[in-house]
Amino acid sequence: MTRQVSASRVVEAPAREIFELLADPANHPVIDGSGTVRGSRSTGPRRLEQGSRFGMDMRLGLPYRILNTVVEFxxxxxxxxxxxxxxxxxxxxxxxxxxxxxxxxxxxWSTARFPKVIELLGFPARNREGIEATLDRLPGMFPRAT
Structure with missing residues:
Protein backbone atom coordinates (compact mmCIF):
# COMPACT_ATOMS: atom_id res chain seq x y z
CA MET A 1 0.00 0.00 0.00
CA THR A 2 1.34 3.41 -0.98
CA ARG A 3 1.12 5.85 1.86
CA GLN A 4 1.57 9.07 -0.08
CA VAL A 5 -0.65 11.68 -1.66
CA SER A 6 0.76 14.29 -3.99
CA ALA A 7 -0.07 16.73 -6.73
CA SER A 8 1.94 18.73 -9.25
CA ARG A 9 1.60 22.05 -11.05
CA VAL A 10 3.70 23.90 -13.59
CA VAL A 11 4.58 27.33 -12.20
CA GLU A 12 5.83 30.21 -14.34
CA ALA A 13 8.91 30.83 -12.20
CA PRO A 14 12.47 29.52 -12.07
CA ALA A 15 13.09 26.58 -9.75
CA ARG A 16 15.64 28.60 -7.77
CA GLU A 17 13.07 31.30 -6.89
CA ILE A 18 10.49 28.73 -5.84
CA PHE A 19 13.02 26.86 -3.75
CA GLU A 20 14.07 30.03 -1.94
CA LEU A 21 10.42 30.67 -1.08
CA LEU A 22 10.05 27.14 0.32
CA ALA A 23 13.38 27.20 2.17
CA ASP A 24 12.29 30.19 4.29
CA PRO A 25 9.84 28.96 6.96
CA ALA A 26 8.41 32.47 7.35
CA ASN A 27 6.79 31.95 3.93
CA HIS A 28 4.98 28.73 4.83
CA PRO A 29 1.85 30.40 6.26
CA VAL A 30 1.62 32.58 3.12
CA ILE A 31 1.62 29.68 0.66
CA ASP A 32 -0.32 27.16 2.78
CA GLY A 33 -3.69 26.41 1.21
CA SER A 34 -4.93 24.16 4.01
CA GLY A 35 -5.43 26.95 6.52
CA THR A 36 -3.58 25.05 9.24
CA VAL A 37 -0.18 26.80 9.09
CA ARG A 38 -0.62 30.03 11.03
CA GLY A 39 2.89 31.39 11.58
CA SER A 40 6.55 30.54 11.87
CA ARG A 41 8.20 30.44 15.27
CA SER A 42 11.38 32.36 15.98
CA THR A 43 13.14 29.03 16.54
CA GLY A 44 15.24 27.90 13.63
CA PRO A 45 17.10 29.41 10.72
CA ARG A 46 15.75 31.81 8.12
CA ARG A 47 16.90 29.45 5.35
CA LEU A 48 16.46 25.73 5.79
CA GLU A 49 19.07 23.08 5.01
CA GLN A 50 19.57 19.40 5.86
CA GLY A 51 19.00 18.87 9.59
CA SER A 52 17.50 22.32 10.24
CA ARG A 53 14.88 22.47 12.97
CA PHE A 54 12.10 25.03 12.76
CA GLY A 55 8.91 25.69 14.65
CA MET A 56 5.45 26.57 13.32
CA ASP A 57 2.24 27.82 14.89
CA MET A 58 -0.58 25.61 13.67
CA ARG A 59 -4.34 25.30 14.01
CA LEU A 60 -6.38 22.20 13.37
CA GLY A 61 -9.48 22.85 15.44
CA LEU A 62 -7.32 24.06 18.31
CA PRO A 63 -4.06 26.00 18.09
CA TYR A 64 -0.80 24.14 18.68
CA ARG A 65 2.93 24.43 18.00
CA ILE A 66 5.07 21.94 16.13
CA LEU A 67 8.81 21.49 15.71
CA ASN A 68 9.95 20.17 12.32
CA THR A 69 13.26 18.78 11.11
CA VAL A 70 14.49 18.90 7.51
CA VAL A 71 15.15 15.27 6.54
CA GLU A 72 15.66 15.54 2.76
CA PHE A 73 17.52 18.34 1.04
CA TRP A 109 2.95 8.97 5.93
CA SER A 110 4.91 5.81 5.06
CA THR A 111 7.44 6.93 7.68
CA ALA A 112 4.80 7.81 10.32
CA ARG A 113 4.87 6.19 13.72
CA PHE A 114 1.13 5.51 13.59
CA PRO A 115 0.09 5.36 9.91
CA LYS A 116 -3.26 3.67 10.62
CA VAL A 117 -4.26 6.53 12.92
CA ILE A 118 -3.49 9.02 10.14
CA GLU A 119 -5.70 7.01 7.78
CA LEU A 120 -8.56 6.56 10.28
CA LEU A 121 -8.63 10.30 10.98
CA GLY A 122 -8.92 11.03 7.23
CA PHE A 123 -5.70 13.01 6.91
CA PRO A 124 -4.71 11.66 3.47
CA ALA A 125 -7.86 13.02 1.80
CA ARG A 126 -7.79 16.27 3.78
CA ASN A 127 -4.12 16.79 3.05
CA ARG A 128 -4.64 16.13 -0.67
CA GLU A 129 -7.18 18.99 -0.69
CA GLY A 130 -4.69 21.22 1.15
CA ILE A 131 -1.93 20.33 -1.31
CA GLU A 132 -4.19 21.19 -4.26
CA ALA A 133 -5.09 24.54 -2.67
CA THR A 134 -1.44 25.32 -1.90
CA LEU A 135 -0.36 24.53 -5.46
CA ASP A 136 -3.23 26.64 -6.81
CA ARG A 137 -2.01 29.69 -4.87
CA LEU A 138 1.74 29.17 -5.48
CA PRO A 139 1.80 30.85 -8.93
CA GLY A 140 0.45 34.03 -7.33
CA MET A 141 3.71 34.29 -5.39
CA PHE A 142 5.55 34.84 -8.69
CA PRO A 143 3.68 37.38 -10.81
CA ARG A 144 5.16 37.56 -14.30
CA ALA A 145 5.73 40.89 -16.03
CA THR A 146 3.61 41.20 -19.18
Whole structure:
Protein backbone atom coordinates (compact mmCIF):
# COMPACT_ATOMS: atom_id res chain seq x y z
CA MET A 1 0.00 0.00 0.00
CA THR A 2 1.34 3.41 -0.98
CA ARG A 3 1.12 5.85 1.86
CA GLN A 4 1.57 9.07 -0.08
CA VAL A 5 -0.65 11.68 -1.66
CA SER A 6 0.76 14.29 -3.99
CA ALA A 7 -0.07 16.73 -6.73
CA SER A 8 1.94 18.73 -9.25
CA ARG A 9 1.60 22.05 -11.05
CA VAL A 10 3.70 23.90 -13.59
CA VAL A 11 4.58 27.33 -12.20
CA GLU A 12 5.83 30.21 -14.34
CA ALA A 13 8.91 30.83 -12.20
CA PRO A 14 12.47 29.52 -12.07
CA ALA A 15 13.09 26.58 -9.75
CA ARG A 16 15.64 28.60 -7.77
CA GLU A 17 13.07 31.30 -6.89
CA ILE A 18 10.49 28.73 -5.84
CA PHE A 19 13.02 26.86 -3.75
CA GLU A 20 14.07 30.03 -1.94
CA LEU A 21 10.42 30.67 -1.08
CA LEU A 22 10.05 27.14 0.32
CA ALA A 23 13.38 27.20 2.17
CA ASP A 24 12.29 30.19 4.29
CA PRO A 25 9.84 28.96 6.96
CA ALA A 26 8.41 32.47 7.35
CA ASN A 27 6.79 31.95 3.93
CA HIS A 28 4.98 28.73 4.83
CA PRO A 29 1.85 30.40 6.26
CA VAL A 30 1.62 32.58 3.12
CA ILE A 31 1.62 29.68 0.66
CA ASP A 32 -0.32 27.16 2.78
CA GLY A 33 -3.69 26.41 1.21
CA SER A 34 -4.93 24.16 4.01
CA GLY A 35 -5.43 26.95 6.52
CA THR A 36 -3.58 25.05 9.24
CA VAL A 37 -0.18 26.80 9.09
CA ARG A 38 -0.62 30.03 11.03
CA GLY A 39 2.89 31.39 11.58
CA SER A 40 6.55 30.54 11.87
CA ARG A 41 8.20 30.44 15.27
CA SER A 42 11.38 32.36 15.98
CA THR A 43 13.14 29.03 16.54
CA GLY A 44 15.24 27.90 13.63
CA PRO A 45 17.10 29.41 10.72
CA ARG A 46 15.75 31.81 8.12
CA ARG A 47 16.90 29.45 5.35
CA LEU A 48 16.46 25.73 5.79
CA GLU A 49 19.07 23.08 5.01
CA GLN A 50 19.57 19.40 5.86
CA GLY A 51 19.00 18.87 9.59
CA SER A 52 17.50 22.32 10.24
CA ARG A 53 14.88 22.47 12.97
CA PHE A 54 12.10 25.03 12.76
CA GLY A 55 8.91 25.69 14.65
CA MET A 56 5.45 26.57 13.32
CA ASP A 57 2.24 27.82 14.89
CA MET A 58 -0.58 25.61 13.67
CA ARG A 59 -4.34 25.30 14.01
CA LEU A 60 -6.38 22.20 13.37
CA GLY A 61 -9.48 22.85 15.44
CA LEU A 62 -7.32 24.06 18.31
CA PRO A 63 -4.06 26.00 18.09
CA TYR A 64 -0.80 24.14 18.68
CA ARG A 65 2.93 24.43 18.00
CA ILE A 66 5.07 21.94 16.13
CA LEU A 67 8.81 21.49 15.71
CA ASN A 68 9.95 20.17 12.32
CA THR A 69 13.26 18.78 11.11
CA VAL A 70 14.49 18.90 7.51
CA VAL A 71 15.15 15.27 6.54
CA GLU A 72 15.66 15.54 2.76
CA PHE A 73 17.52 18.34 1.04
CA UNK A 74 18.84 18.89 -2.46
CA UNK A 75 19.52 22.61 -2.83
CA UNK A 76 17.28 24.08 -5.50
CA UNK A 77 15.46 20.82 -6.15
CA UNK A 78 14.02 19.00 -3.11
CA UNK A 79 13.20 19.69 0.53
CA UNK A 80 11.23 17.63 3.04
CA UNK A 81 10.56 17.92 6.74
CA UNK A 82 8.93 15.84 9.44
CA UNK A 83 7.92 16.27 13.05
CA UNK A 84 7.70 13.89 16.03
CA UNK A 85 4.95 11.75 14.46
CA UNK A 86 7.30 10.88 11.58
CA UNK A 87 5.24 11.78 8.51
CA UNK A 88 6.86 14.01 5.89
CA UNK A 89 5.96 16.96 3.75
CA UNK A 90 8.08 16.95 0.59
CA UNK A 91 8.52 19.51 -2.19
CA UNK A 92 10.23 18.52 -5.45
CA UNK A 93 11.07 20.99 -8.21
CA UNK A 94 11.75 20.00 -11.80
CA UNK A 95 13.21 22.88 -13.85
CA UNK A 96 11.48 22.75 -17.24
CA UNK A 97 13.55 25.58 -18.70
CA UNK A 98 12.27 28.89 -20.03
CA UNK A 99 11.51 30.04 -16.47
CA UNK A 100 8.97 27.27 -15.79
CA UNK A 101 9.08 24.66 -13.04
CA UNK A 102 7.03 21.58 -12.28
CA UNK A 103 6.32 21.68 -8.54
CA UNK A 104 5.24 18.53 -6.70
CA UNK A 105 4.10 18.56 -3.08
CA UNK A 106 3.72 15.24 -1.25
CA UNK A 107 2.29 14.18 2.09
CA UNK A 108 4.15 10.94 2.92
CA TRP A 109 2.95 8.97 5.93
CA SER A 110 4.91 5.81 5.06
CA THR A 111 7.44 6.93 7.68
CA ALA A 112 4.80 7.81 10.32
CA ARG A 113 4.87 6.19 13.72
CA PHE A 114 1.13 5.51 13.59
CA PRO A 115 0.09 5.36 9.91
CA LYS A 116 -3.26 3.67 10.62
CA VAL A 117 -4.26 6.53 12.92
CA ILE A 118 -3.49 9.02 10.14
CA GLU A 119 -5.70 7.01 7.78
CA LEU A 120 -8.56 6.56 10.28
CA LEU A 121 -8.63 10.30 10.98
CA GLY A 122 -8.92 11.03 7.23
CA PHE A 123 -5.70 13.01 6.91
CA PRO A 124 -4.71 11.66 3.47
CA ALA A 125 -7.86 13.02 1.80
CA ARG A 126 -7.79 16.27 3.78
CA ASN A 127 -4.12 16.79 3.05
CA ARG A 128 -4.64 16.13 -0.67
CA GLU A 129 -7.18 18.99 -0.69
CA GLY A 130 -4.69 21.22 1.15
CA ILE A 131 -1.93 20.33 -1.31
CA GLU A 132 -4.19 21.19 -4.26
CA ALA A 133 -5.09 24.54 -2.67
CA THR A 134 -1.44 25.32 -1.90
CA LEU A 135 -0.36 24.53 -5.46
CA ASP A 136 -3.23 26.64 -6.81
CA ARG A 137 -2.01 29.69 -4.87
CA LEU A 138 1.74 29.17 -5.48
CA PRO A 139 1.80 30.85 -8.93
CA GLY A 140 0.45 34.03 -7.33
CA MET A 141 3.71 34.29 -5.39
CA PHE A 142 5.55 34.84 -8.69
CA PRO A 143 3.68 37.38 -10.81
CA ARG A 144 5.16 37.56 -14.30
CA ALA A 145 5.73 40.89 -16.03
CA THR A 146 3.61 41.20 -19.18
Missing amino acids: EDGRKIAWRHFAGHRWRWELDDLGDGRTEVTETFD
